C-alpha cells in the first residue's frame with residue numbers, strides 16, 4: 200500500500216485530475232523519472248523514444264493493473280484489457296472488421312445519426328446546449344446502429360445511462376488500485392457501477408444469442424465479428440469474448456469521438472476564419488452517392504480534426520508496465536516499472552511544436568506533417584496496440600460535421616474554454632456550453 204499519510208491527497212489527485220500531478224519536465228524533456236502516485240514511474244515524451252517503447256519493444260510491455268481493474272468488470276478481458284496471446288488472438292480476429300474498405304459501409308449509419316441530431320436541433324430552434332452531451336448522444340446512436348443494426352430489443356437510452364454510470368466510477372477504481380487497495384474495496388458509485396455492468400453484459404449477450412438463433416449475420420459490427428476468424432488458427436470468438444469486445448468498442452469509441460466533436464465546435468466558434476474554410480471545402484466537395492459531401496474530399500476538415508486532437512487528445516495518457524528489462528536511449532528500465540507516455544504533454548511539448556497552445560490546422564498540411572517526427576503526434580497511440588477504431592472515429596467525425604456545420608451557426612455560451620479533467624478520457628469539465636442557431640441560408 201502507498202504511504203498512509205498521503206492517502207487523501209493521492210485519492211483527490213487521481214479522482215480530480217491525474218494530469219495535474221505530472222512533473223512539469225514532461226512538457227520540456229524527453230524522458231523523466233519521478234515518483235508518481237506513490238510509485239516510480241518513467242515518463243517518455245521524446246518521439247524517438249516513444250517509437251522505441253511502443254513499437255520496437257512492445258513485446259516487453261504489459262497492461263497496468265490499475266487500467267484493467269477499473270474497466271474489466273464491464274469489459275472483461277477483451278482487446279483493450281488483455282495481454283499476451285489472449286490479446287493477439289482477439290486483435291487478429293477483429294482487425295479485418297475495421298479495415299478501411301469496410302468502413303465505407305458504415306458511413307450511411309453515421310450520416311443518419313448526424314441527420315437525426317440536425318432534425319432535433321431544427322425542431323428546437325435557437326437554443327443553448329451542452330455540446331458534449333449532444334455529441335455523446337449522436338456518437339452513441341452511431342455505435343449502436345453500426346454494431347447491432349435492426350436489433351430493436353435494445354433500449355438505447357437505458358443502455359447509454361448504464362454505460363455512463365459504469366464509466367463515471369472508473370476513476371475511483373483506478374485510484375484504489377493505484378493505492379494498493381483490494382479489488383472488493385467499496386467506493387462511491389460501486390453498487391450502481393456493478394449493476395450497470397451486469398445490465399450491459401446481459402443486453403449484449405442477449406443480442407448475440409438472438410443473432411445466433413435467427414441465423415441472420417448482417418454486415419454490422421456484430422455480424423462481422425460473428426463471422427470473423429483468426430487468420431492463423433481459423434477459430435472464431437467465443438460468446439463471452441464477443442460480449443467483452445462489443446462493449447469495449449462502445450466504451451472506447453463513443454465518448455472519445457464525442458469529445459473530439461465537442462471541442463471541434465468550440466474551437467471553430469473561436470476561429471471563424473477557420474470555420475469559413477471548412478464550410479467552403481464542404482460546399483465545394485463532390486457529392487457522395489448517398490448525398491452530402493464525399494468525406495474523402497474533406498482534406499482541410501480532416502486537418503482541423505487532427506489539430507483538435509493535438510490540443511485535446513481524448514486519450515491523454517498511454518500506460519504500460521515493463522514485463523522484462525528494456526532500454527530507452529541510454530537508460531535501462533527494469534522489469535515491473537510503470538512507463539507512461541503523457542500524450543497530452545507530447546502534443547504541447549515545447550521542443551516539438553512552435554506556439555504549442557495555438558490552434559492551427561495548417562500544422563497538418565502535407566508539407567508541415569512531412570517534416571515532423573511521426574511519433575510527435577499520437578492521439579491513437581502507436582505500435583501493435585494502436586487504436587483499432589481510428590479509421591472509424593475519423594470517418595465518424597467527418598460525417599457528423601458534414602451534417603451539422605453547414606446547417607447551424609454554433610457559438611460559445613461563455614468566453615472561457617472549459618477546463619479539462621482526466622476521467623480515463625480527457626473530459627471537458629462541466630460540459631461544453633454552446634448556442635446553436637439554424638443558419639438562415641444553409642450552406643449547400
Ligand code: HEM
Pocket residue numbers: 278279280290447448449451452453455456459512513514517518577578579580581583584585586587588589591592
Ligand atoms: C477519437 C476517437 C478515439 C481515440 C482518440 C482513441 C484512442 C485510442 C488510444 C490512444 C488507444 C491506445 C491505448 C494504448 O496504447 O494503451 C486506443 C485503443 C483502442 N481503441 Fe480507440 N480511440 C478512439 C476511438 C475508438 C473507436 C471508435 C473504437 C471502436 C469502435 C476504439 C477501440 C479501441 C480498442 C478496441 C483499443 C484497444 C486496442 C488494443 O489494445 O489492441 N477506439 N484508442
